[in-house]
Amino acid sequence: MTASTAFAGLGTPGQPWGESERAQWRSRLARHRRYADEVLPRIERLRATWDVVQYGELVYDGEAFPLSALRSREADDTLPIALVTGGVHGYETSGVQGALAFAEQHAAAYAGRIQLLVAPCVSPWAFERIQRWNRDAVDPNRAFRADSPAAESAALIALVAPVRARIRVHVDLHETTDSDESEFRPALAARDGQIFVPGTIPDGFYLVGDSERPQPAFQQAILDAVASATHIAPADADGTLIGTPLAAPGLIEYPVRRLGLCAGVSDAPFVTTTEVYPDSPRTTPAECDAAQVAAVRAAIEFALAAR
DSSP, X not given: OOHXXXXXXXXXXXXXXXXXXXXXXXXXXXXXXXHHHHTHHHHHTTTTTEEEEEXXXXXXXXXXXXXXXXXXXOSOTTSOEEEEEEOSXXXXXXXXXXXXXXXXXXXXXXXXXXXXXXXXXXXXXXXXXXXXXXXXXXXXXXXXXXXXXXXXXXHHHHHHGGGGGGEEEEEEEEEOOHHIIIIIHHHHHHHTTOOOXXXXXXXXXXXXXXXXXXXXXXXXXXXXXXXXXXXXXXXXTTSEETTEEOSBTTEEEEXXXXXXXXXXXXXXXXXXXXXXXXXXXXXXHHHHHHHHHHHXXXXXXXXXHTO
């Protein structure tokens, strides 16, 4: 779906959407894939070696979406925790696939060293429709805060709350896609009654760190590991990535808690948001998934070595 069909003609220019516009927007969305077919079976197949935790359920228009996470079986509850999240934005496919691939292929390497908590698809309704927002046209990745307007975000906050102090590293897996510029940023402007200002899409992988918890060596270790799987995004001509000054090559920083980003959901000293670019002619879906896995592994290894 393109921007023109997703939201063209909705609302009044200069005025934010109301429920009528949100309902019209929903009516134009098609289901492209099934969470129950593509995600839940892979989680269920891991029951033999993981604890599967249902940490909530979304019910949208009479349809239920169980929210499932994977927790490694570690008897020692004094171990630190590595949190991996994917699919906060439903259209960012390699985040979901990378989180699942990590859980399937690499969990054994961390037995006795760190507990793993993996929420591979935070936003299943949006995953099915390949959308950034949830059913209520709320961006979950701007809603990780108290009294969250996004049920997806509130459920993850509740999952993390009992172990928040033990989380040492959090990797939140995302993508920046061409549809950010063609659909989702224009849609944001339309929803909020603002004028869309075109931007640019970086060609390659980059990271978003927390400006209030900067860890440059940690971020660099991830970039170094990912460079073997996919290319790192160069800066735009003005020295920025998506309009943000570089903190280092391939790295920008935001105040993640103040913005309500998923990376701010814990008190972990080591946090990062990956941004894979799946639309580059220089990469493939398999390489994008591999880049996400490489990022998770490098992040955990760095956090363990830094203890």
